[in-house]
Amino acid sequence: MLPEGPAFPHDGALPRRRHSMVPTLSVSEFLAGEGPILDVRSPGEFAQGHIPGACNLPLFDDAERSEVGTLYRQQGRQAAVLRGLALVGPRLEAMAAALLAHGRGPLRLHCWRGGMRSASVAWLAAQVDLPVQLLEGGYKAYRRWVLDLVDRPWPLRLLGGRTGCGKTELLVALAECGVAVVDLEGLAHHRGSSFGGLGLPPQPSSEQFENRIAARLAALEGAEEIWLEAESSQVGRCRIPSGLWQQMREAPVLEVQRPLERRVEHLVVIYGVQDPVLLAEATSRIAKRLGPQRTAIALEAIGQGDWATACRQMLDYYDRCYDHELRSHPSSAVALEGLGPEPAARLLLARGLVRTAPSAAPSAGPRP
Numbered sequence: 001m002l003p004e005g006p007a008f009p010h011d012g013a014l015p016r017r018r019h020s021m022v023p024t025l026s027v028s029e030f031l032a033g034e035g036p037i038l039d040v041r042s043p044g045e046f047a048q049g050h051i052p053g054a055c056n057l058p059l060f061d062d063a064e065r066s067e068v069g070t071l072y073r074q075q076g077r078q079a080a081v082l083r084g085l086a087l088v089g090p091r092l093e094a095m096a097a098a099l100l101a102h103g104r105g106p107l108r109l110h111c112w113r114g115g116m117r118s119a120s121v122a123w124l125a126a127q128v129d130l131p132v133q134l135l136e137g138g139y140k141a142y143r144r145w146v147l148d149l150v151d152r153p154w155p156l157r158l159l160g161g162r163t164g165c166g167k168t169e170l171l172v173a174l175a176e177c178g179v180a181v182v183d184l185e186g187l188a189h190h191r192g193s194s195f196g197g198l199g200l201p202p203q204p205s206s207e208q209f210e211n212r213i214a215a216r217l218a219a220l221e222g223a224e225e226i227w228l229e230a231e232s233s234q235v236g237r238c239r240i241p242s243g244l245w246q247q248m249r250e251a252p253v254l255e256v257q258r259p260l261e262r263r264v265e266h267l268v269v270i271y272g273v274q275d276p277v278l279l280a281e282a283t284s285r286i287a288k289r290l291g292p293q294r295t296a297i298a299l300e301a302i303g304q305g306d307w308a309t310a311c312r313q314m315l316d317y318y319d320r321c322y323d324h325e326l327r328s329h330p331s332s333a334v335a336l337e338g339l340g341p342e343p344a345a346r347l348l349l350a351r352g353l354v355r356t357a358p359s360a361a362p363s364a365g366p367r368p
Contacts, residue, residue, distance in 0.1 A: 022122050023133050024114070027145040030135045031218070035105030040121045041112055041139065049207035051110075051142060052215045057098055059088060059117045088120070095121070096128050103130050110135035110142070143207075146214040151243030154217065157354075158248060160230040160326060161256030163193065163318040164263030164311070166341060167229050170256065170348075173341035177349060180223035180357035187212040190236030191270075192229075193318065195282045197236055198274045209238035223357035230325070253331040254353055262338050264311050272307040279310070290317050 025033065037054040039046050042065045046056040060068065064087050072080035088095075099107065099121070107130055111117035114137050122132045135142065161167050168185050175181035189203045190196040197203065204212065220226050230253055233245050240248070258266075271279060279302050287295040294313040301309035334353060336344045348354045 022119075022126070024136045025108075025133055026136055027142050030108055030110070030133065030142075033106065033108055033133060035108055035131075035133070036102045037108045037110070038099075038102060038121070039110060039139070040117050045112065045139075048205055049143070049211055050139070052212055055102065057095070057102070057121070059095075059111075059121060060084070092124060096124055099125050099130055100128055106131040106133050108133050108135070110138045112138050113140050114138035146210055147241070147243075149214045149217060150210060150241040154244070154247060155223065155225045156247050156251040157225045157227050158230040158251050158253045158329070159227055159256060160253040160322075160329070160331065161258070162263065162322050163315060164267045165256045165258045165336075166266050166344075167256055169341040170336075170344050171227060171229055173345035174227060174348065174354060176342075177345050178356035179345075179349075179354050180220045180226045182213065182216045182220070182226060182228045184213070184228055184231055184235050184240065187216065188235035188238040190238065192231055192235050194286045195271060195274075195279065195314075198271065198278055198282065203236050203238055206237070206239045209235075210241050213241065213244065220357065225355060225357070227354065230329075232325075249328070251329070253326065253329040254348075255326065255331050255333040256344075257333050257335045258337065260312075260315070263315065264308050267311045267315075268307045271311070276302050276305070283310070283314070286314075286317065290314070 030037075031051070037051055038057045039050050039054045040057055040059045041050075042058050042060055042062045043056060044062040045065075046054075046058070050056070068080050068084050068087070071083050107125055109118045109121055109125070109132055114135060118134055118138065122134060125132045137144075159167050159171055168183065168191070171181050171183055172186070175183070185191055185196070187204075188209055189200045191200070203209075217226070228248065228251075231240065231248070233240055280299055283290070283295065283298050283302065290298065290313065294316065298310045298313035301307070301313070332353075334348065334351070336347070339347060349356070
């Protein structure tokens with residue numbers, strides 16, 4: 001029972017000691033299967049990135065993984081195996097019970113490289129008569145699959161528009177109508193501006209963001225067009241994979257246009273319920289770009305609860321940024337005036353500006 005990964009550099013040379021009856025699947029076969037996905041890596045590894053939908057059932061905690069890896073490097077394989085057995089032995093009953101609690105269909109198990117951690121848990125599952133499938137090459141192979149998939153050419157289309165046009169809500173409505181959509185802001189738990197994280201769950205790591213994007217793209221395989229929101233290269237702290245970002249830079253844009261007052265109303269609904277202290281902090285972060293006069297007006301308005309005035313000060317800056325970026329894309333425009341997300345989605349479909357994808361899953365991805 002040895003840890004794999006960067007802290008255990010020799011794992012790739014270890015023999016794969018698996019029960020002869022345990023099926024080993026490629027990444028595509030593993031993801032297409034049924035039954036729970038159990039990631040037996042340490043909690044720290046899992047937090048950095050994991051297969052979307054997987055549950056963490058660690059064989060070692062982070063400190064134990066480090067300890068056993070250090071033993072392997074300093075004293076060799078036998079010493080590391082003995083220490084691993086000492087650590088895991090007292091927990092075998094609890095781990096077997098946890099496996100049984102997940103026992104709906106075959107258990108899909110993986111570790112970092114498909115080595116001894118997943119093989120050990122597969123052996124334990126066999127002792128309590130649970131069917132198991134293993135991921136060939138482990139999470140490392142899955143990550144290669146993710147990076148290859150997001151670099152592949154995709155038929156991207158971008159939904160653009162100045163801040164407050166309701167692009168994200170419109171994308172979600174389009175997805176519910178059967179349009180192929182990847183909601184990057186939903187996947188990143190961020191709205192893409194200095195204020196974008198307010199009221200949302202913590203962001204995933206960039207690695208997990210890539211995993212989420214790959215899962216969504218895989219579900220849209222074969223779509224004639226895939227819609228995303230026009231974004232910068234990062235959505236909050238989450239970086240868009242470089243291959244996908246380069247494709248986004250060259251993709252055509254459908255620009256949503258709405259009157260200024262509608263945009264302000266929309267932003268007040270989103271941000272007027274947020275903590276004024278956090279709004280002031282987010283404003284101060286872009287003070288150099290806003291300029292001293294606009295910053296002062298915005299901060300005073302926030303202090304008085306005058307959300308509309310505060311929003312108007314921000315929009316001047318964000319509009320200039322958006323207009324500059326739009327010039328680098330081929331684009332067309334559609335005026336939506338005060339239409340809500342669902343009527344606006346139906347209008348775009350009726351005009352043939354977007355098309356449904358019969359084979360696409362009717363979801364833009366996980367929403368916060």
